[in-house]
Amino acid sequence: MHTIALVGNPNSGKTTLFNAITGSNQHVGNWPGVTVEKKEGFFTYKDEKYTLVDLPGSYTLGAFSEDEIVARDFVLKGNPDVVINVIDATNIKRNLYLTIQLLEMGANVVLALNMIDEAKSKKINIDIKRLSERLNVPIVETSASKKIGVDELLKVTVESIGRKTKPLEISYGKYIDQEIVNIQKLLENKDFLYPKRWMAIKILENDREIISLVSSDSEIKAYIDKLREEDKIFELDIVDKRYDYINNITRELIKEPENVLTTTDKFDKVLTSYIFGVPIFALIMATVFQLTFKIGQDFLGGYVESFIGYIATLVENLLISINAPELLVSFISEGFFGGVGAVLVFVPLIVVLYFFLAILEDTGYMARAAYVMDSLMRKVGLQGKSFISMIVGFGCNVPGIMSTRTLENKKDRMIAILINPFMSCGARLPVYMVFIGAFFPKNGGIVLFLIYALGITMALIMAKVFSKTLFKGEETHFIMELPPYRLPSMNSVFRDMWEKVWEFLKRAGTVIFLVVTILWVLSMLPAGVEPYSKESLLGRIGSFLAPIFTPAGFGTWQASVSLFAGIAAKEAIVGTLGMLYSPMDLTEALRMNFTTLSAISYMVMVLLYTPCAATIATVKRETNSAKWALFMAIYTFLLGYIMAVLVYQIGSLFI
Amino acid sequence: MVLTEIKPNCKCKIKNISKGQMATKRLYELGLNTGAEVKVEKNDFGPVILRVYGNKLALGRGLAEQIEVEEVNN
Ligand SMILES: Nc1nc2c(ncn2[C@@H]2O[C@H](COP(=O)(O)OP(=O)(O)OP(=O)(O)O)[C@@H](O)[C@H]2O)c(=O)[nH]1
Ligand SMILES: [Mg+2]
Numbered sequence: 001m002h003t004i005a006l007v008g009n010p011n012s013g014k015t016t017l018f019n020a021i022t023g024s025n026q027h028v029g030n031w032p033g034v035t036v037e038k039k040e041g042f043f044t045y046k047d048e049k050y051t052l053v054d055l056p057g058s059y060t061l062g063a064f065s066e067d068e069i070v071a072r073d074f075v076l077k078g079n080p081d082v083v084i085n086v087i088d089a090t091n092i093k094r095n096l097y098l099t100i101q102l103l104e105m106g107a108n109v110v111l112a113l114n115m116i117d118e119a120k121s122k123k124i125n126i127d128i129k130r131l132s133e134r135l136n137v138p139i140v141e142t143s144a145s146k147k148i149g150v151d152e153l154l155k156v157t158v159e160s161i162g163r164k165t166k167p168l169e170i171s172y173g174k175y176i177d178q179e180i181v182n183i184q185k186l187l188e189n190k191d192f193l194y195p196k197r198w199m200a201i202k203i204l205e206n207d208r209e210i211i212s213l214v215s216s217d218s219e220i221k222a223y224i225d226k227l228r229e230e231d232k233i234f235e236l237d238i239v240d241k242r243y244d245y246i247n248n249i250t251r252e253l254i255k256e257p258e259n260v261l262t263t264t265d266k267f268d269k270v271l272t273s274y275i276f277g278v279p280i281f282a283l284i285m286a287t288v289f290q291l292t293f294k295i296g297q298d299f300l301g302g303y304v305e306s307f308i309g310y311i312a313t314l315v316e317n318l319l320i321s322i323n324a325p326e327l328l329v330s331f332i333s334e335g336f337f338g339g340v341g342a343v344l345v346f347v348p349l350i351v352v353l354y355f356f357l358a359i360l361e362d363t364g365y366m367a368r369a370a371y372v373m374d375s376l377m378r379k380v381g382l383q384g385k386s387f388i389s390m391i392v393g394f395g396c397n398v399p400g401i402m403s404t405r406t407l408e409n410k411k412d413r414m415i416a417i418l419i420n421p422f423m424s425c426g427a428r429l430p431v432y433m434v435f436i437g438a439f440f441p442k443n444g445g446i447v448l449f450l451i452y453a454l455g456i457t458m459a460l461i462m463a464k465v466f467s468k469t470l471f472k473g474e475e476t477h478f479i480m481e482l483p484p485y486r487l488p489s490m491n492s493v494f495r496d497m498w499e500k501v502w503e504f505l506k507r508a509g510t511v512i513f514l515v516v517t518i519l520w521v522l523s524m525l526p527a528g529v530e531p532y533s534k535e536s537l538l539g540r541i542g543s544f545l546a547p548i549f550t551p552a553g554f555g556t557w558q559a560s561v562s563l564f565a566g567i568a569a570k571e572a573i574v575g576t577l578g579m580l581y582s583p584m585d586l587t588e589a590l591r592m593n594f595t596t597l598s599a600i601s602y603m604v605m606v607l608l609y610t611p612c613a614a615t616i617a618t619v620k621r622e623t624n625s626a627k628w629a630l631f632m633a634i635y636t637f638l639l640g641y642i643m644a645v646l647v648y649q650i651g652s653l654f655i
Numbered sequence: 656m657v658l659t660e661i662k663p664n665c666k667c668k669i670k671n672i673s674k675g676q677m678a679t680k681r682l683y684e685l686g687l688n689t690g691a692e693v694k695v696e697k698n699d700f701g702p703v704i705l706r707v708y709g710n711k712l713a714l715g716r717g718l719a720e721q722i723e724v725e726e727v728n729n
Binding site: 059060062064088090091092093094097124235236239240243256264265268272274277367371372374375378383384408475477478479480481482483484 | 677678679680681682683684685686688689690691696697699700701702704707708709710711712713714715717718
């Protein structure tokens with residue numbers, strides 16, 4: 001099967017195109033660095049099947065960050081038959097910088113001139129025919145989000161398979177050209193995968209990977225060392241020459257009106273302003289959570305709850321009427337409906353939260369949030385860009401941690417990974433909701449906002465601590481593109497929302513179901529014991545752990561067991577509490593077993609303690625170290641515990 | 656003259672970037688190479704916002720101070 005890769009600058013619309021072609025539901029957002037890993041999809045054209053690979057965005061083949069390395073590696077080693085280079089028609093010259101490198105490599109390129117709708121409305125005029133001739137590549141105009149030009153692109157791409165290409169040769173000036181020839185000579189007769197001239201240029205560009213590839217040859221290595229000694233590494237001159245080349249070939253072909261004040265500029269005046277920037281950000285986040293609460297819980301939540309209750313009674317009656325075994329009835333009504341059902345009740349809430357987060361991601365505001373938070377982040381030793389991973393973490397910490405791949409600096413990245421779990425994810429929301437429902441029915445919005453604010457505060461404090469202790473190092477710089485504001489397309493908002501809601505449902509059906517089942521069995525054993533009692537196996541385990549939590553105010557065996565279940569997945573806390581207290585109503589049960597103060601300390605614990613297994617696994621993968629994963633699991637537990645104890649003990653002095 | 660001294664809405668040409676090689680190369684590749692013309696859109700507090708070719712780029716102040724430029728009159 002032929003493989004086709006999507007390559008291009010960040011935010012040029014690769015994933016939108018990928019979804020349009022393959023019908024996938026990959027995440028799209030209006031900020032640079034949404035996609036951080038390779039994704040495969042398939043499409044059929046004229047009865048033949050093709051593989052399409054979506055890659056992270058990159059500005060250059062000389063990768064800086066982890067996500068760029070993923071893209072570069074695929075282009076270099078993945079042997080794509082055709083590379084669809086997606087370029088942003090409103091910013092052609094900068095986008096062509098990557099194109100030039102692809103052409104120098106001799107890749108079989110098809111240019112997708114995307115965002116053509118925006119270029120047209122900005123009155124940018126592009127002579128596509130002549131540009132295509134000068135670059136010697138096919139160019140297709142597309143508008144991925146409007147699905148315009150997609151068929152044409154596929155046609156041209158498929159036709160291009162097997163097209164003979166000659167690497168583009170541009171002159172880097174007499175001096176560098178001579179050096180290129182010298183190195184090319186050394187590379188002659190050696191067996192390397194890539195065009196020799198391209199490799200020579202990469203060596204002069206100080207490309208670490210190519211240099212280490214050729215360094216196996218002692219003669220070449222000696223030559224490179226000599227170049228270094230003589231200070232003949234021409235990194236920056238090569239960039240200059242490439243831009244000269246781009247300016248030359250695009251001359252007269254691109255006409256754009258002098259910059260007029262755009263809507264984006266007007267918005268930015270307010271949203272990035274010194275005085276209003278941060279307050280507006282706080283207001284936006286507060287509104288999102290408040291609306292989530294109002295619509296998801298108060299407005300829609302009740303319906304789902306009664307619906308699930310209705311089904312539960314129906315099934316239970318049915319089982320009893322057919323004389324089903326008592327154990328089965330207990331499992332279905334207490335384990336399944338009491339446990340999994342307690343989680344499912346929160347689907348509307350999750351839907352609304354993800355709906356708003358998807359809108360936020362699609363507007364282009366994320367990059368501005370990073371901008372306004374830069375100075376605060378700088379104070380704790382990070383930089384604005386790290387903040388994006390934190391906002392993504394509000395949805396789920398796994399993609400939050402993944403998105404740190406875009407951080408060029410190792411120190412920034414490690415700290416951003418370690419503090420991400422304090423950004424309270426969607427799965428923890430149900431836990432707060434049941435406690436809010438039981439103890440703060442009137443002030444839910446405020447309590448919720450305070451919990452999130454505490455999470456952010458702890459994240460910033462820990463960032464400061466880590467940057468002073470574990471990861472000292474140079475100051476890093478904020479470099480970030482601010483994309484134009486775009487009206488979120490409802491299509492993509494609903495798709496992103498649905499993807500995450502589906503994840504939630506899947507977890508309810510798998511992990512949560514599994515946890516609840518295991519705990520149900522443990523609470524029925526040993527045979528003959530009073531179910532869900534202290535004497536059951538589960539009760540005994542819980543009672544053994546409970547004293548640890550007595551200083552924090554929730555030293556009951558049910559609360560302890562739930563916390564540990566929550567490490568499998570955070571919703572399991574609600575599922576477990578729901579099952580252990582059933583058939584009693586969960587809200588009633590909480591009121592009997594917690595005080596207002598211990599409810600607060602429990603929520604603090606849930607906010608801060610050990611993240612779920614999926615998150616820990618992600619930390620291990622992204623840091624490439626089991627030690628960091630273990631460190632994460634332990635330090636968060638201790639921090640959560642200490643904070644919960646402090647809240648409870650200090651609170652007890654006043655109440 | 657450095658980038659942070661340029662007033663909003665003024666244009667300038669990049670002359671030189673004195674900073675560690677990593678950041679410098681990144682900026683070059685983003686279009687802030689020698690001789691490139693950029694427009695300063697915002698320069699008061701916090702990162703500077705530039706217009707480079709067709710896009711807006713935000714640069715931390717510390718970094719912007721390391722970018723030597725030359726004002727362009729139009
Ligand atoms: N107006 C317009 N917007 C588009 C078009 N294609 C994509 N977009 C929008 O551009 C933004 C970026 O799209 P993505 O598909 O996430 O871009 P990407 O290239 O995958 O970005 P990274 O994964 O960050 O590299 C989203 O807000 C899209 O809705 C287009 O043709 N026209
Ligand atoms: Mg993408």
